[in-house]
Amino acid sequence: MADTPSRPQSAPRIDTNRRHAFGTSYHSTSAQTYHSVRPGYFPEIIDFLLEEQDQPLQVSASALDLGAGTGLFTQVLVDYGFTVTAVEPAESMAAFLSQRLPQAQVLQLSVEDLDHRVRHDPDLARRLGDQTLIVAAQSWHWFDPDQLCTMVASLLKPTGVLGIVHHQLDTSIPWVHRLTRIMHAGDVHPVELSPALVPPFRPAEGRWWHWNDVLGPQELHQLMQTRSFYMRTTDTQRQRMHHNLDWYLHQHLGYRPEEPIAVPYVTSAWRTQVHRRSPASD
Numbered sequence: 001m002a003d004t005p006s007r008p009q010s011a012p013r014i015d016t017n018r019r020h021a022f023g024t025s026y027h028s029t030s031a032q033t034y035h036s037v038r039p040g041y042f043p044e045i046i047d048f049l050l051e052e053q054d055q056p057l058q059v060s061a062s063a064l065d066l067g068a069g070t071g072l073f074t075q076v077l078v079d080y081g082f083t084v085t086a087v088e089p090a091e092s093m094a095a096f097l098s099q100r101l102p103q104a105q106v107l108q109l110s111v112e113d114l115d116h117r118v119r120h121d122p123d124l125a126r127r128l129g130d131q132t133l134i135v136a137a138q139s140w141h142w143f144d145p146d147q148l149c150t151m152v153a154s155l156l157k158p159t160g161v162l163g164i165v166h167h168q169l170d171t172s173i174p175w176v177h178r179l180t181r182i183m184h185a186g187d188v189h190p191v192e193l194s195p196a197l198v199p200p201f202r203p204a205e206g207r208w209w210h211w212n213d214v215l216g217p218q219e220l221h222q223l224m225q226t227r228s229f230y231m232r233t234t235d236t237q238r239q240r241m242h243h244n245l246d247w248y249l250h251q252h253l254g255y256r257p258e259e260p261i262a263v264p265y266v267t268s269a270w271r272t273q274v275h276r277r278s279p280a281s282d
Contacts, residue, residue, distance in 0.1 A: 030225075031096035035070040037223045039167050039213050039265060041137065046080050048207050049133060049163040049271045057081055061132040064155065066111055066148075067139025071097035071104070073165065077135070078103050085128060087114055111143055115151045130157045137165040141186075145196045153200050153274050162272050164195045170210060170264035175253065179263075182244045183220075184229035191268045204270035212262040217249050220261065 050057065063077045068086035070093050077084045084104040088094040094108035107114065118125045134152050136143065152162050171177040171188050180188055194204050215223065221242060224230055230238060249255045 031070050031090075031092045033222050034093070034226045035072065035096065037215065037219050038069075038072060038138075038226060040072045041076045041165065041167075041267070042209075043076055043080060044209070045163075045165055045267070045269045046076060046133075048269050049135070049161050051271075053159065053161075057132070062130065063133040063135065064128065064131050065104075066114075066134065066136045067142055068097060068106075069093050069138065071101050073135060073137035074101055074104050077133075082133065087111060089113075111148060111151075115147055118151060118154065125154070128155050131155050131160050132157060133161050133163060135163040135165060137163075138167060140164045140166065140195050146198050149198045149201055156274060158274075158276070160273065162201060164204065164270040164272075166191075166268050167265055168268075170266045172266075173264050176264050179220075179248065182241065182248050183224040183227060184233075184241065185224075185227055191266050195270055197272060200274045201272045202275045204272040206268055206270045208266055208268040210264065210266050213265055214260045215263050216260055217246075217255060217257060220249065220263070221245060 057080070061082055063082035063084050065071075065074045065077060065084060065086040068074050068088045069090075071086060074084055074086045074097060078101055084101075085107060086094075086097055086101075086104045087107045087109065088097060089108065089110040091108060094106050097104070098106045109117070118128065134156060136148075149162075156162065168191060169176050169180050169185060171180055172190075177188065180186075191208050192206070194206060197204055224241060224245060230241065233241075249261070250257070255261055
């Protein structure tokens with residue numbers, strides 16, 4: 001295996017069947033393991049998403065967290081002062097989120113089901129409407145952009161913001177890129193690539209942060225176990241992955257079994273709003 005694998009120059013494209021197949025793998029994930037090894041988020045991300053708002057955050061401001069998982073981003077929204085509704089289809093993750101963050105309303109359903117209910121349940125549409133911020137954190141690639149953009153536009157207040165946030169291992173660093181290949185992680189596309197958006201949204205503006213998460217070798221094995229490929233592959237392939245990761249960390253990179261490893265990450269945040277024509281253009 002070459003030390004520096006080639007990097008793709010476009011964002012991953014997941015068709016409907018693969019999106020459903022890989023997405024449902026998280027229904028069997030250990031929520032506790034996922035929450036303990038997946039990185040959390042920092043409030044500066046929300047500062048950026050709301051940077052162009054004309055006035056301070058109102059006490060009644062609401063936020064919708066789509067594909068919330070165990071609530072890693074939900075926590076930041078709650079701490080920031082939002083009234084939060086979190087949408088998560090996996091039962092174990094939704095239950096974990098509800099237990100940790102009773103302040104948030106948790107809807108255990110897929111975004112596709114939410115879209116259907118919003119279109120056919122006027123009371124729910126009214127209750128979820130007028131959102132200040134709608135966020136997809138580590139989940140945008142699981143959604144159909146055409147469907148999601150239409151729904152999100154219907155739920156945002158006129159000045160509301162759609163935020164798309166993503167952590168990925170920093171594959172601009174060769175040893176990290178090789179690590180992602182061993183772990184079968186999808187963190188390989190350049191972070192500067194804007195997420196797919198469709199009208200009525202304007203092109204997104206992005207910002208990113210480079211930082212390190214400190215994990216032990218065992219935690220890296222657990223991180224690998226939270227990847228959709230790992231959860232859907234065979235036991236034989238999983239054993240091979242653990243063997244390869246052990247070899248890479250201990251023999252190739254020289255880390256001791258309990259030695260902490262500074263793992264480089266890059267976090268990207270993209271913000272966009274519904275494009276609204278000015279009166280002069282009418």
